[in-house]
Amino acid sequence: MSETAAPPTYSYLGPAGTFTWEALRQVPDAEGATWRSVSNAGEAFADVVTGRSVGAMIAIENSVEGGVSATQDALATVPGLRIVGEYLVPVNFVLVARHGTTIEDVRTVSAHPVAYAQCRRFLESALPSHGHIPAASNVAAAAGLLTSELAEAAVAPPSITEHHDLAVLAESIGDNPNAVTRFVLVSRTLGLPPKTGADKTSIIVELPDDAPGRLLEMLEQFATRGVNMSLIESRPIGDELGRYRFVIDLDGHVHDERVADALLGLRRFSPNVMFLGSYPRADKRPVEFVPQYSDDVFTDARDWLRGILAGEPPVA
Secondary structure (H helix, E strand, C coil), X not given: CCXXXXXXXXXXXXXXXXXXXXXXXXXXXXXXXXXXXXXXXXXXXXXXXXXXXXXXXXXXXXXXXXXXXXXXXXXXXXXXXXXEEEEEEECCCEEEECCCCCHHHCCEEEECHHHHHHCHHHHHHHCCCCEEEECCCHHHHHHHHHCCCCCCEEEECHHHHHCCCCEEEECCCCCCCCCEEEEXXXXXXXXXXXXXCCEEEEEEEECCCCCCCHHHHHHHHHHCCCXXXXXXXXXXXXXXXXXXXXXXXXXXXXXXXXXXXXXXXXXXXXXXXXXXXXXXXXXXXCCCCCHHHXXXXXXXXXHHHHHHHCCCCCCC
């Protein structure tokens, strides 16, 4: 009699109700799986590396705050990880409190530091004399109201009342109504998602040395092949002052000839290039590029050179 296989496990920055939890809800394969709540990106990546989880959902970029440095640094230092998908979650917040509390009663607000920064305009206007208690997560800030009286209110995701019995004092308190956080699903899977025409490729690159013009040389690998960068951020390597690595997102898939050729040029240039994955864009927007950098152009150029090396007569 065969045993039923246990469902796969996915790790996410919890507890339930966080924006990371919302992102994981977008993954079809995660439906019916076991969801493991973790407290930081390092723990999530460790789950994947050890095989405890088949994937981990991690925030990598925010439209207001920029790249998430903890995620970028972990991807650069933990070997064997691949990004297999990205997901976008609109970021908005509500101010919640224990039932019976009014906004006039609020003296101290509990909030994750990033959430607090994104709601500062509202908080300073509505609660000019409030104090702030940092929380480990947006959900933890709200849940803490039910176990402690250190704060009268908390900044939390709009879905928080689905998980905790709290009253909403104010809605849509984020300073930027268009704020979005980009999440990535990370796994040990080395196979590439199929090319869709609306893809993104993520890499991490170190410069070969500190000679003048090295950054320009790196950027030329993409410019001369018509590859657009949708993100480039520097992070300190940490071995000595002034040494940086670059976290880069490219428009396109590694199966696109222009992207593959750019990566080959980059690998010849840099002593350390980490390929993090090619995966479908969350917004499904087709990648635009100049026709002179189409796959056919690169293929024709290779065939032309192959003919020369093979001693074939020129084609009329």
